[in-house]
Amino acid sequence: MVANVKNFPILLQLRRTRFEYHFRNDCNVNYFRGVYPSFKHALQDAPNTKRHGYDNAPAARMYKERTERVYSTDYPVLYWLTKFQSRIQTVFDFGGHIGVHFYSYQKYFSFSNLTSWTVCEVPAVIDEARKFPLYEKGTILNFVTDVSNSDGYDLFLANGSLQYLEWELHEKLRRLNRLPKFLIVNMLPLHKNTRTITLQSIGTSFCPYLLRKRSEFISGLEGLGYELLDEWNNEEKSCAIAFETERSLDHYKGMTFAWKH
Secondary structure, eight states: OHHHHTTSSSHHHHHHHHHHHHHHHHHHHOOEEEEESSHHHHHHSOSSEEEEEEHHHHHHHGGGGGGGGGOOOGGGHHHHHHTTGGOOEEEEEETTTTHHHHHHHHHTSTTOSSEEEEEEOOOHHHHHHHSTTTTOOSSSSEEEGGGGGTOOSSSSEOOOOOOSSOHHHHHHHHTTTSSSSEEEEEOOOOEEEEEEEEEEEOOSEEEEEEEEEEEHHHHHHHHHEEEEEEEEEEEEEOBTTTGGGGGSSSEEEEEEEOOOO
């Protein structure tokens, strides 16, 4: 009964108006709203009260606390890094921000066998990374801006980043001369039934955001010759798209793949 009353036209409009105010103006939030045919359309509908995307200084300064500790969502990644330890020397960390995983994982995973940890990020984030007090030029940590630089890496890691790109991972990997041996994807919004592009407020800016269909994501990688080794739920992560209950998620996914050829 209460749910029905909330959806009376006049009350629903009031709820939408109130949410839009908070979506436009609140900081330190994680809001989602709208369903769009493309990232371009999502950005066209983004308010002008904040910047757009991660390629700006305020967004680049986020997540510093993640260099100092790991979170519950990190433990499946650390488990598989340890399992692959003797078989990987190079890591391509797609969307790894200023190197948050490079710094925080060293407390739990030995880097002694690694010769390169490459973070792929946007220019503003890379600029911030090189100012970070823990950064030392000449170490195995380095930065690039193009995913095509992942050619020949042993491990491709995407830890909460693929949802910010409209392209599909298997399409990018198909263009490489030598595929990564292993893939670890984590904190990925995968829906059982639908594919949805929405708009996210991360507090400092607005970002187009893609919820993929689980079966399509897996089949795309299997078509390249990858085998799904493991799958887990990120129960701490959710995506509540305002007024779109059927498209929302109460948890995210993590997966590990190995190339069979």
